[in-house]
Amino acid sequence: MSAAPVPAAVRERPLPFSGDSVRAILTGTKTQTRRVVVPQPAAGVRYRPGGGAVEDGHGRPIVPRYGVPPELLWVRETWATAPNFDHLQPRDLLRGSIILRRADNCATGGRWRSGRFMPRWASRITLELTDVRVQRVQAISDDDLIREGMGCPAGADVSLALFRDAWDTLNARRGYPWIFDPWVWVLTFRRLP
Numbered sequence: 001m002s003a004a005p006v007p008a009a010v011r012e013r014p015l016p017f018s019g020d021s022v023r024a025i026l027t028g029t030k031t032q033t034r035r036v037v038v039p040q041p042a043a044g045v046r047y048r049p050g051g052g053a054v055e056d057g058h059g060r061p062i063v064p065r066y067g068v069p070p071e072l073l074w075v076r077e078t079w080a081t082a083p084n085f086d087h088l089q090p091r092d093l094l095r096g097s098i099i100l101r102r103a104d105n106c107a108t109g110g111r112w113r114s115g116r117f118m119p120r121w122a123s124r125i126t127l128e129l130t131d132v133r134v135q136r137v138q139a140i141s142d143d144d145l146i147r148e149g150m151g152c153p154a155g156a157d158v159s160l161a162l163f164r165d166a167w168d169t170l171n172a173r174r175g176y177p178w179i180f181d182p183w184v185w186v187l188t189f190r191r192l193p
Contacts, residue, residue, distance in 0.1 A: 010071055010072055011071045011072070012071070012072040012073070012074055012120075013067050013071065013072070013073055014073070014118075014120070014123075015033075015035075015073040015074070015075060015076065016075075016076040016115040016116060017033070017075050017076070017077055017115070018077075018170070019077065020103075020149075020166075021149065022075065022077045022103035023103050024149030025075065025125055025127070025149075025191060026125070029146075029149045029151065030147070030148060030149030031188060031190065031191075032144060032147035032148050032186065033187050033189075034137060034140070034184040034185065034187070035065070035066060035185045035187065036176045036182055036184055036185075037134060037182070037183040037184060038065070040182060040183055041056035041057065041183050042056050042057060042058055042060075043056055043058055044056065045057070045183060054134050062134065065185065066129070066132065066185055067129055068129065069128075069130055069131060070128055070129060070130075071128075071129050072126055072128055072129070072192070073129065073187070073189065074120060074123040074125070074126050074127075075115075075123055075125035075126070075127065076115035076116060076118040077101055077103055077115045077118065077125075078101065078102035078103070078112050078113065078114065078115050079099050079101050079102070079113055079115065079118050080099075080100045080101075080102070080106075080108045080110040080111060080113060081093060081097055081098060081110050082097075082098055082109075083108070083109040083110040083111075085097065086110050090113070090118070090119050090122075091119070093119065095119075095121045096121070097122075099122045101124070126191070126192045127190065127191055128189060128192055129188070129189050130188050130190055131186075131187075131188035132186070132187055133185075133186045134183055134185060134186070135184065135186055137167060137176075137178065137181055137182055138178065140160070146159070147188065150163045150166075
């Protein structure tokens with residue numbers, strides 16, 4: 001009798017989210033996010049026949065920066081500790097220290113720290129990737145607007161305007177405004193308990 005094969009370790013990657021996005025993930029209204037493909041593909045994008053791999057118009061592979069299903073993403077968000085720990089670097093904090101999160105609208109006497117510096121142990125949200133694809137940002141569908149947490153009772157036009165404004169707030173100054181219609185990774189996920 002042979003032993004059952006040992007599953008390969010599932011890779012985990014950090015991914016920063018804004019406070020609004022964190023709140024939408026926690027309520028279950030956000031199950032998708034878009035991230036800029038860097039560098040932007042030359043001469044468009046195509047899927048290789050039979051393999052599902054993505055390449056640019058010159059046949060060069062485009063490697064999924066954020067992983068492929070069923071890899072995991074752990075959410076980085078703006079955070080703080082008690083004020084008496086403000087002098088410590090994140091790596092010097094004791095695992096299990098009290099962490100406050102800006103998305104919870106907590107008042108803190110400590111300083112807010114960027115999610116980029118959040119240690120893995122301080123993350124409260126883990127997401128499992130269920131789908132990864134590449135498309136132009138303006139190709140977002142009405143259903144995807146809802147998955148992005150942008151469903152608005154006033155209708156799809158208002159949802160699209162809200163998404164466009166949120167996109168530009170985060171990406172225009174980085175050189176990827178809505179009007180340029182950049183290529184994006186579309187990451188669909190489910191929150192793990």
